[in-house]
Amino acid sequence: MKQLTTLALVFAAIGWSTMAQAIPINITAAKLTGLTGGSPANTAVYRADLDSLGIADLASITIRDNSSGLGGATGQFSGFDLDAIILSGTYCTDAGCVAGLTGLAVFDYSPASTLFTMGSQRPPSDPRLFGTDASGTNVDDSVATLGIFDGNSTTAIPGADGFLSMGDNGTISFNLTSLVSTTDLYMYFGEVGDNGEVAASSIEISDKPVTVPAPASLALMGLGLVGLIAFRRRRFG
Secondary structure: OHHHHHHHHHHHHHHHHHHOOOOOEEOOOEEOEOOEOOOOOOEEEEEEEOOOOOOOEEEEEEEEEOOOOOOOOOHHHOEOEEEEEEEEOOOOOEHHHHHOOOOOOOOOOOOOOEEEEOOEOOOOOOOOOOOEOOOOOOEOHHHHOOOOOOOEOOOOOOOOEOOEEOEEOOEEEEEEEEEEEOOOOEEEEEEEOOOOHHHHEEEEEEOOOOOOOOHHHHHHHHHHHHHHHHHHHHHHO
16 A cells, blocks of 8 residues: 555646646637738737736636637648737727737747647648648747737748648647736737637636646656556556
8 A cells, every 4th residue: 555655646746746727717809890910911800808807917828729620721721820919908999909019028939938739630731730840849930920910811832921820629828928917908819811710719818837747747657657557466466
């Protein structure tokens, strides 16, 4: 029983280090009038009021594509096409107003702060989704430019620019570089093409950063599983 108790403590420690964070809050967003973007300019803009949602400070934002083939294009352009995402204390009612805003400088689009899990592609598939780096696993912000509403609403190459295609059921999480008060705070984000994929996606905010298991934790978990299997064999074999 001593070994089993030790293993239980190991798993408890792993769980605390990787999962001890606030429950994310699902938010709703209102579609604003008009369109914006690059050329062609066909980005729909959405606004979410982050005040009075139960958290005082914002640490992370997560967008999950749940479209599973709803709207949009195919191949590297599959899934929710994110033009931009910004935070601002300015209240806008139309896309043109949002395009002129300078958002808070709290986003870092490097892999250290922006966690991207690519979704699947609709045939014909491409080696990577549009707006990702050569590995296809991280955002290439030199292409996606997620801080500016400048997406060219086209799948032509060359021509497409200024957005990230998440793939069907893809996920992107932004860990902000500093906590932001939610008092009088608005989040604006854009969907290239205005084809309804936002309606089938979920957006969450949290007062804690999004984390993934560190390699050391994963190795420790593996050792714990090996020990547990050995213990069960000796105990019940």
